[in-house]
Amino acid sequence: MKSLLIHVSKDSLSTALQAALKAISANSSSRVLSGILIQAQTQGLILTASNIRMTIEYKLPVKMDSVVVHNTGEIVVPARYFYEIVRKLDPGLIRLEIVESFILNIQSGNTQFRLCGMDAAEFPRIQYIDHPNIQRISMKNILLKQIFKRVVFAVSSSETRPVLTGVLFQIDKRNIRVVATDGIRFAQHVVESVEDYGAIPLDVVIPGSTLEDLLKNIKR
Numbered sequence: 001m002k003s004l005l006i007h008v009s010k011d012s013l014s015t016a017l018q019a020a021l022k023a024i025s026a027n028s029s030s031r032v033l034s035g036i037l038i039q040a041q042t043q044g045l046i047l048t049a050s051n052i053r054m055t056i057e058y059k060l061p062v063k064m065d066s067v068v069v070h071n072t073g074e075i076v077v078p079a080r081y082f083y084e085i086v087r088k089l090d091p092g093l094i095r096l097e098i099v100e101s102f103i104l105n106i107q108s109g110n111t112q113f114r115l116c117g118m119d120a121a122e123f124p125r126i127q128y129i130d131h132p133n134i135q136r137i138s139m140k141n142i143l144l145k146q147i148f149k150r151v152v153f154a155v156s157s158s159e160t161r162p163v164l165t166g167v168l169f170q171i172d173k174r175n176i177r178v179v180a181t182d183g184i185r186f187a188q189h190v191v192e193s194v195e196d197y198g199a200i201p202l203d204v205v206i207p208g209s210t211l212e213d214l215l216k217n218i219k220r
Contacts, residue, residue: 004040004073004098009066010091010108013045016058017083020049022217023056024079035076037123038096038104040069049079050124054210056217057126074120077104085113137171137202143191145218147178148211150189155208156182166205173201180208 020036028034028051037048044061060067075098082104086094089108099105099114106113148167156164161183168179176191 003071004038004075004096004104005069005071006040006045006096007068007070007093008045008060008096010086010089010094012060012066013086013094016045016047016060017079017086019217020047020056020058021079021083022213023049023051023054025051032076032118032122033124034078034080035118035123036079036082037074037076037120039074039120040072040096042069042072044069048123048126052124053207054213055124055126073098075102075104076118076120076123077115078117081115082106085115141218145215147176147189147191148215151178151180151187152208152211152215154180154182154185154187155211158182163205165209166207167211169202169204169206171202 017036024034024036033050033052037046039046039048042062044059044067046057046059048055048057050056062069085106089106089111092108095105095107097105097107098117102117102119104115104117106115151167155167159165164182166180168177170177170179174192177188179186179188181187
């Protein structure tokens, strides 16, 4: 494990934590999933949280006034404790440093905390795989929120037909179609002639509960 050392502004770190924490389950049975993965890379700081069903990754690029990476490294720390510590610190730059195995030192001015962490190798990673069946789509926040809000209310809550607990998401050339039904209600929304995503046709069912979490987190 490398000896992570970075300086990051309280405002930037607080914003990143607030976004990432929404992926952490309050009743997680996994110790590592109750934590947040902190990664200091040459390009900047990455915070990742996951409940397996959904993973949120928040990136803070290097900026001389808000993010400075001195040494790269990574560690998992208890998410709630870390957020509460950061929230109580004074405005300005915060120093994050791994001072010994799985111990994160958090310092702001004359205030200092030591937080026991966990091995980052145990944290589930987002797999970015170059494969013909992998689809990467970039879409404006407002469009993504609009199309799913139109149909997610019709998703079934019964597990007797699991496929109905999700939303059908289809992209064909420049058209987007989303469909949800619980067997009684049926909701469909089609957006035509949107921007060219440069992807092969996509046809997938997304769990409704995951979409609801996603919609709560998307800002306009």
